[in-house]
Amino acid sequence: MPFSPKTIWRKLGFGIGIFLLVSLGAAQFFKKDLIRLQFVLTLFEPAGIVENFRNMTRVLDYRTVRRRGPVYRIPYESKRLPASYPYQGQDHDLAQWIERTATSGIIIIHDGKIAFERYYLGNHASTRWASWSVGQSIVSALVGFAMEEGLIRSLADPVNDYVPRLGASGYNGVTLREVLQMSSGIGFNEDDADWHSDINRLARRVALGKAIDDVVVSLENERPPGTFHRRVSMDAQVLAMVLREATGRSLSTYMEEKLWSRLGMESDAFWIVDGDGMELVFCGFHAQLRDYARFGLFFLNQGKTFRGQQILSARWIQDAVTPGRPHLLPGADNPNSSSRPAFGYQWRLPEPPDGDYCAIGICGQFIYVHPRYRVVIAKTSADADDIPSGDERDVESLAVFRSIAADMARHP
Template identity: 40%
Template sequence: MNTRQNIKLVALFVCVLAVLLSLIFSSNLVRLYTAVTLYEEDKIVTNFLSLYKNFNANKIEASTEPFHFPQALSPLPESFQWQGNTFSVSEFLQQSGTTGFMVIKDGQIRYENYFQGHAQDKLHISWSMGKSFLSALFGIAIEEGYIANIEQQVTEYVPELIGSGYDGVRIKDVLQMSSGVRFNEDYGDFFSDINRFSRAVAFGTSLDEFAASLEREREPGTYNHYVSIDTQVLGMVLTRALDVSLTEFLDTKIWQPLGMEYPLYWLKDDYNMELALGGLNVALRDYAKFGWLYANAGQWQGKQIVPKQWIIDSVTPDGAHVQVGENNPASSSAFGYGYQWWIPLDADDEFAAQGIYHQYIYIDPDQQLVIVKNSANHQYNDKSKNWSAKHYAMFRAIQRHYSD
């Protein structure tokens, strides 16, 4: 065999190998590319509306008996006030990258609109709003006896965490984002722990192993520090305690009972563990149903879906480190924190599920108000915009508008 033939054979081998590798790793490459470009201005909207198509995901079908809110549509207020300045509601919705916006008042849809290609039947990534769904599942699991109580240590259910930063940590401390684990949650830092985690998800890496790799920074239960992996650990506890997957439990206990109109996709790793910390892909109206459930203390059409006391406890900060306050030395946030729910500054009885890039389920129970906002704001990390404070000022202006 001459040299030219050898070269041809080598070239053929390289081509065949390249084809085989592309077939084997193509899904990983697509996921990695999506993860790396996730928040880029020209891709963020498409990504947030289609993540479940590029990543592993479990599916829940729409309810066989869908519930539809009655409609009594009327315009939003024209403006809201913040720090003595007036802001246009429509302009703020546009500036903050809104893709979907809905207001439920007294059980009726008062406002519903979609932007940037979002639509009534499209699913949008929850990000950390999904943490509040997991909290609901946790409360149900305790009520049904799968978990004894939140004073137990997570390692009683997940022995794989022995020796990690979660060793000896109570379930309650994890629920309150007070695990004491070291973690950098800066989405603007490419090398942060949360972005390192995102790349691990892209490769299908075991989420359980990632959680077990984290180390202790503080004494558990003494400092409120937002660590998304805390919620992943709660998901690990639930999967060990239940006899079904998180997806199946959500389907049986919440999705079907609430008559969700559209399917749900829950992102997962290559080992079938769901992205408990924020991997839900849900339609805007179905996010609103979950908010309405909590606005009514866990009751849905006369049936108690989530235990009432669990909801009360979930939105009642009960330690110094989780209290609302601008200068709380034991917290990294001015907001209060319950069991995977946020309590904003100057709240009466309001609370919220929040996700990065401006995902919100804002709930004001005594006003029977729920506001849901999906967004894909590429300027999210610009702190000079005071995004959070302005969102809550707008929500409260909307509450007053529909209560007049």
Template identity: 40%
Template sequence: MKLFLKVLLGLLLLLLLAAVCYYPKLQRVNQVMHFFDREIIVDNFRSTDKMMTYRKIPAADQPSPLPEARTTPPLPASFTYGSLTMAVPAYLDSSYTTGFLILDNDTIRHEQYFRGHTAETPQIVWSVSKSFLSALFGIAVAEGKVESLEQTVDEYCPVLLGSGYEGVRIKDVLQMSSGVAFNEDYADFWSDINQWGRGFAWGASQDAFAAGLEREKEPGTFNHYVSINTHVLGMVLVRATGQNIAQYAKEKLWNPLGMEHDSYWLTDDYGMEMALGGLNTTVRNCARLGSLYEHKGNWQGTQIIPESWVAASVTPDAPHLQPGVRPSSAHTLGYGYQWWVPDGDEGEFLAVGVYNQFIYVNPATHTVIVKHSANPGFTTSSPLGTTEMFLALCREIVKGLG
């Protein structure tokens, strides 16, 4: 009996020790499981620094506020998407907008915040992070730190040898054409993206996750959105530059663009940034990236990103990357280097993140429109969650500005 009690006590002590050791990870996993619950989604989107590890990206050493118009023109009363006509205020409210800004000819013409956010509130922008990462990648190429997009990703990241990424060109990864099998359905509990998310919350290595993916199609032949592709680009960038992504972003984008507000980038427990969607930043900071691309990589007379990189980033250059319905693409929007390209003749392009984060750029009209959101209806069939509906609003706004 005494031996039994000693064994029982020992087991209880082990369980208590395990609970103490693993409680923070269990808590993070639980938070991720409920991250998108309607009652708390808005607060969660602006407070990921209280849940995860991160690296801070301070505001520019010499911040420069964006100029503001003396008078603010009203937003359109309504806009039409397909057979649906919707009042603009109703759309902004129903899609849980937290910040909305219109930059016209480099001047703020409209800026509005909702649900407790302000101009200084950083929130997670999800896959809009990919377009920031693309800008950094272009700078690294220009500096010669990444020699060529024709190189394969495993040349920089040997851990990918034997995975679906072995032998895949950097360019194909940039263009979401890696051929790697991946389910990006956020509504499917067992999808690859949701399994990755739970692993991230537990503290698992993102590099190891990428190295465990398998090949599905011939690289460079099919446009399939795989968020882990951007993580692989982040792996290449870190190894090529010798800096973490947050450091490189501060040096190459935040300082040169005069970013007004502090930002931060989530990291895994191994210190690697969540390159595919972990940037937390403000609406105005996003507007600066849009303006930089509207000006072909030039910021107030200084070429920050090569013009050729910007052009290539927003130009689908192969049949499977073109906008429209086609058997070689899983999407109707076209794709460049981590930027989406809609059909049309004005050269529009967008950065897009889940739950309705957007940077819309129209170089022909010198317009940038940013929307931050925390839309709990994103995974439903509601048109409010679609990029196409936001695009319809942007086109209505552009008509009014003209």
């Protein structure tokens, strides 16, 4: 019997209602993923980059690295900064550089005392800020701790000895030393300005709750390991995977035990994590500016705490900031490196060599150490113009840091 128009409309209305309810339920179910994806897609937008860099933990999942023990109150001895710095044969205004690179905070420590500390763009001393690749240099120190505890046997060990899943990836047979030196040979496009690059596709996947371990296992190598240096953030992520398996603890827990509870840190820090709770070493560490500087002091003091206790060997510190192979040496004309600065264990070394070294993150994040001048500089920024500039912006910043360090030494 044919349905009456009223019956047809009733059934159609019921179907539309069911569809709307299902759609609403799906939207609620995926709401968190959609919010995270929107956040990641607009992360580097100039209009929102400052708020994004200091508020990632409001949107993305994270794990806390808790500080413990007494805070090391770094003494103050205020000094004036030089008005200018030399770069490419000309003098440039230092205050303009601070503004032009969208500095959100800078602290300069000379001979164990804070000589200069300023905050900008609404930041203050208690602001936690995204470190980006600076966190990779901190993680490299944790490899040193695991080595000296005997949890990692040798840097010559293949990473798949510790993480068997990597045996099915391009990391099969790649050694710990080769991933520390970003010389794994893995094919991975790090161009942050390219929508289709591996690093941007990875960020979108993680925003949707995917496991980063699965991404790492899917990677393939494009050249023999140990022959060419290129920045591959997944090499640092592999270090975290190895540390997790070797220590039996999360990266956050191990970092808390070995560093954040021993260096007199001022505040808890945060690691952004994926859907499985794995720390995102390629981008996800957040801490206060002074605590970044305290880590720099730890390296300046050759692995000693503010109390003078040797907790990481001076030999490891030295090896970490030494380019151990020809392909790690500095220079734009090095045919086996894609980077102008030299490279150690996730640390970069300016040219020409002067004993100084630096942890560098995208958009102007730095921990710079100059042992001869006894200077540590930590800088956080929201410099969106750094993304298309390649190494150029970093090379200029390193020139600024060298100029400041030399000036501090001239005016003790």
